[in-house]
Amino acid sequence: MNLKNSRELKRTRIAIVATLAVAAAASVYYSVIFLWGGSSANDAISFLVTAPLIYGNLIYQTARLGALKRANLHCPAQRLELERIYDESAPALTILIPSFKEQPQILRQTVLSAALAEYPGRRVVVLIDDPVDDHASRAASWRVIHELNRTLAEPARRFAAELEAYGKRRASGKAELGGEQRRLARLYSELGDWFEALALEFGSSGNDDCFAHSNAFFVDRVLRASADAHRARAAELRSGPITSKVIAHEYARLAALLSAEISGFERKTYINLSHAPNKAMNLNAYIGLLGGSFRRIDGPNGTMLAKCTRENANLYVPGAQFLLTLDADSIIMPDYGLRLMHAMVGDDRIAVAQTPYSAFPDAPTLLERTAGATTDIQYIAHQGSTYYDAAYWVGANALLRVSALRDIRTYTKERGHVVPVFIQDRTVIEDTGSTIDLIRKGWKVHNYPDRLAYSATPPDFGALVIQRRRWSNGGLLILPDLIRFWHTGWRNRGRTIEALVRLHYLISPAAGSIGVLTLLLYPFDFTFSVIWLPLAAAPYYFLYGHDLIRSGYRWVDLLGVYALNLLLLPVNLAGVLLSIRQAMSGAKAPFGRTPKVANRIAVPPLYSGFNVLLCMIMVLGVVYAIVSGNYARALFPLFNGVFYAYGLVAFIGLRQSWADALLTVRQRSRGTRDLAVLVPQLPVGRGDIDRRRVARPGGSGRVSDTDWPLQHQGVANSDESCCDRRDALLTHSL
Numbered sequence: 001m002n003l004k005n006s007r008e009l010k011r012t013r014i015a016i017v018a019t020l021a022v023a024a025a026a027s028v029y030y031s032v033i034f035l036w037g038g039s040s041a042n043d044a045i046s047f048l049v050t051a052p053l054i055y056g057n058l059i060y061q062t063a064r065l066g067a068l069k070r071a072n073l074h075c076p077a078q079r080l081e082l083e084r085i086y087d088e089s090a091p092a093l094t095i096l097i098p099s100f101k102e103q104p105q106i107l108r109q110t111v112l113s114a115a116l117a118e119y120p121g122r123r124v125v126v127l128i129d130d131p132v133d134d135h136a137s138r139a140a141s142w143r144v145i146h147e148l149n150r151t152l153a154e155p156a157r158r159f160a161a162e163l164e165a166y167g168k169r170r171a172s173g174k175a176e177l178g179g180e181q182r183r184l185a186r187l188y189s190e191l192g193d194w195f196e197a198l199a200l201e202f203g204s205s206g207n208d209d210c211f212a213h214s215n216a217f218f219v220d221r222v223l224r225a226s227a228d229a230h231r232a233r234a235a236e237l238r239s240g241p242i243t244s245k246v247i248a249h250e251y252a253r254l255a256a257l258l259s260a261e262i263s264g265f266e267r268k269t270y271i272n273l274s275h276a277p278n279k280a281m282n283l284n285a286y287i288g289l290l291g292g293s294f295r296r297i298d299g300p301n302g303t304m305l306a307k308c309t310r311e312n313a314n315l316y317v318p319g320a321q322f323l324l325t326l327d328a329d330s331i332i333m334p335d336y337g338l339r340l341m342h343a344m345v346g347d348d349r350i351a352v353a354q355t356p357y358s359a360f361p362d363a364p365t366l367l368e369r370t371a372g373a374t375t376d377i378q379y380i381a382h383q384g385s386t387y388y389d390a391a392y393w394v395g396a397n398a399l400l401r402v403s404a405l406r407d408i409r410t411y412t413k414e415r416g417h418v419v420p421v422f423i424q425d426r427t428v429i430e431d432t433g434s435t436i437d438l439i440r441k442g443w444k445v446h447n448y449p450d451r452l453a454y455s456a457t458p459p460d461f462g463a464l465v466i467q468r469r470r471w472s473n474g475g476l477l478i479l480p481d482l483i484r485f486w487h488t489g490w491r492n493r494g495r496t497i498e499a500l501v502r503l504h505y506l507i508s509p510a511a512g513s514i515g516v517l518t519l520l521l522y523p524f525d526f527t528f529s530v531i532w533l534p535l536a537a538a539p540y541y542f543l544y545g546h547d548l549i550r551s552g553y554r555w556v557d558l559l560g561v562y563a564l565n566l567l568l569l570p571v572n573l574a575g576v577l578l579s580i581r582q583a584m585s586g587a588k589a590p591f592g593r594t595p596k597v598a599n600r601i602a603v604p605p606l607y608s609g610f611n612v613l614l615c616m617i618m619v620l621g622v623v624y625a626i627v628s629g630n631y632a633r634a635l636f637p638l639f640n641g642v643f644y645a646y647g648l649v650a651f652i653g654l655r656q657s658w659a660d661a662l663l664t665v666r667q668r669s670r671g672t673r674d675l676a677v678l679v680p681q682l683p684v685g686r687g688d689i690d691r692r693r694v695a696r697p698g699g700s701g702r703v704s705d706t707d708w709p710l711q712h713q714g715v716a717n718s719d720e721s722c723c724d725r726r727d728a729l730l731t732h733s734l
Contacts, residue, residue, distance in 0.1 A: 005072055008546065009069075011546065012065045012068060015543050018538075018539045019536070019539045020058070022535045022536050022539075023058075026050055026536075030046075042528075046525075046528040050528070056504060057539060059500070060543070060544075063501065064547070066384035066387025066388055067381075070384070070387050071449055077339065081342070082335070082339065086249060086256060090341075091345070093323075094124075094290075095324040096127055097125070097126045097325075097327075098127045098327070099126050100129045100328075101130050106329050107328050108144050110331055112222075113218065114324070117332055117335075120259075121259075123260070123261050123320070125262075125265055125286065126145055126262070126263070127282050127286055130266075130268075131268070132268050141264065155194055156258040159187070159191075159257065166247070166248075177243075177244065180242075184234075187254055188254070195230065196224065214360045217361060237250070270302070270303055271303065272305060272419075273288075273305065274419045277590070278428070284422050284425075286317070287405060289305070290317055290318075291319030294306060294316075322344065322401060323402060324400070325397070326397050330454065332397055337399070349442065350444050351438045352438070352443075353398070354445075355449075355450060356379045356394045357453040358376050358454050359373070359375045363459075366560070366650055367459070367460060367464070368457050368459045368460075370557065371457045373548055373557050373560070374561055374564070375457060376548075377547055383449055385502075388501050390497075390499075390502045391435075392432050392445060392505060393438070394431060395431035404443045410424075426477065427588075428474055429471065429473070432506070439485060440481070458595070461652045464568075465603060466592045466595060468572065469571050469575040469578070469592065472571070473578045473589055476506070479503075510579075516566075516569055520640060521617065548561070559643070562643055563644070564647060567607075567648070571607060600656070603660055604660075605660055608657040609661070611644060618641030618644060619637075619641050
């Protein structure tokens with residue numbers, strides 16, 4: 001155990017003891033009030049707010065404790081052990097990248113990071129889900145695939161030829177150890193030079209676009225790091241004696257490093273596959289074809305896929321024992337596949353292995369940096385949940401066991417065709433729902449304790465609204481499944497602890513949002529506001545600040561996180577209300593894809609107006625408390641009012657909010673929701689440092705209502721660059 005982790009463990013235990021002491025004192029205090037009379041509605045509401053607040057704090061602290069313990073116990077496998085897979089028959093791995101109207105530069109990074117992942121015989125399939133009539137977007141995605149295949153083809157052929165030539169020399173007895181050693185060292189040096197040249201190419205092409213920070217990270221951590229690793233390997237080969245077994249291993253590894261097969265698949269070109277507008281069914285459509293041979297049959301309604309023998313097939317989908325699903329705005333480190341597969345092979349009950357993704361560092365905007373900080377804190381919580389066997393599948397980058405998916409397979413009927421469902425799409429958080437399905441069948445979810453995957457953070461508040469509303473929608477719908485899971489083993493102490501940790505993950509958007517809203521609006525008395533609330537919250541924020549520091553942020557970022565969480569209150573409430581609506585009506589909530597564009601997505605006036613209203617209520621609360629002479633009661637609304645005002649200016653922008661509201665009024669007065677409007681130039685607010693214009697979610701082309709749950713208004717002048725001075729505004733409403 002290192003000294004730093006030892007200190008953090010001590011801090012965590014102290015915080016847990018302090019929180020338990022507050023819980024005990026609050027329990028005694030409220031018990032006396034309720035049992036001996038004198039209680040009021042104020043006391044009851046105070047108790048109902050305090051209890052879930054303390055519960056949430058304890059879950060975070062215990063998860064942190066578990067994450068630290070796992071970090072202390074973690075002994076990463078050595079490269080020699082990981083690379084044995086090159087000398088054996090490796091399980092078949094297919095990397096699936098669901099893609100919807102992606103920016104080519106983002107998709108290129110993701111696909112290349114998958115193609116360069118170290119694993120023999122891997123296949124990479126881009127599941128292009130663009131509308132069939134959006135020819136430009138589909139063509140752009142196919143160009144990325146063809147371009148990267150060309151990039152890898154020549155060096156892959158060369159290293160495959162070197163392996164074949166070595167096999168012939170070895171068979172004829174002409175392989176000489178010293179000569180092969182020098183040849184391998186030269187080949188690794190050339191491979192390092194190839195990676196360096198690729199890094200220079202990517203570095204020069206990504207400096208002027210609005211995704212420069214993610215591009216720089218990809219160049220540094222994937223391309224240049226690989227170049228350095230291969231050159232170090234060359235130096236190691238030159239430095240000492242070598243055996244024929246090592247030589248054979250190195251040739252096999254060289255031949256596998258760039259041999260990835262990159263292909264694409266479009267489910268919407270076949271009428272008997274699912275066309276449901278969500279990521280889960282895009283994945284399900286392809287997973288259902290694994291290992292099958294199919295013949296295309298053209299009919300009056302479109303093209304169908306029919307099973308047939310391999311000889312008669314014009315579409316063959318190779319089988320796979322494992323799948324790695326990777327979101328099109330994420331990248332994985334080169335050793336991701338090796339390390340996670342090592343964990344999977346070591347435990348045949350692991351259905352999902354992953355490293356919860358981290359945010360790309362060095363974000364150009366304050367909002368992106370702050371939202372990224374919350375993502376990095378979630379990484380710690382996910383790691384800690386694994387300690388209590390309570391991890392959830394996080395769908396952005398996960399290694400999946402195909403046999404486990406088939407174990408939870410169901411079927412549904414869509415447009416008259418029966419389609420298989422492996423990843424449930426009952427809710428918009430499909431990975432969370434499928435987690436419960438898996439654990440009820442005895443499968444496990446494993447978080448590898450290292451940061452090996454990174455994903456984009458929404459760069460503006462409008463895009464963040466879409467992402468976070470989706471995250472908060474669905475937990476209440478999954479809750480009955482969790483209760484049934486716990487009920488089957490409630491006598492087991494470990495099952496109860498697991499259920500308590502899982503429970504917080506599902507109900508925190510609802511409980512947290514309602515609790516915070518109550519805190520902001522209800523006039524609590526002096527005892528609660530000045531004593532119980534600060535005592536209950538202090539240990540949590542103390543540890544949260546330390547975790548920000550450990551994740552590469554600063555203490556001052558804690559204030560930004562607090563302000564951002566206040567602004568996200570109506571967003572979380574909207575997600576919760578969508579869950580309740582689905583529970584009552586039975587109709588699935590639309591899947592809102594997080595926009596990945598170089599432009600600003602306008603903030604719906606509903607959310608901006610809600611936050612402005614709460615800020616005004618805080619100001620009025622301060623004024624009322626001062627006028628009435630109750631200065632202590634002014635502290636809480638003053639504190640939150642300051643953060644609301646800061647968040648509205650720094651993260652949303654007052655001018656941007658006003659422009660979005662005006663455009664909404666103007667378009668609705670004209671009786672249209674799809675009118676292209678150009679507006680005068682607006683200064684860029686602090687929350688929009690590098691994002692100068694607004695666009696439809698999803699990039700170029702129209703977005704239909706079936707693809708997005710919100711109505712959108714288009715913008716003209718699609719030739720503007722992301723750094724144009726003119727703002728073209730788009731509004732979307734709930």
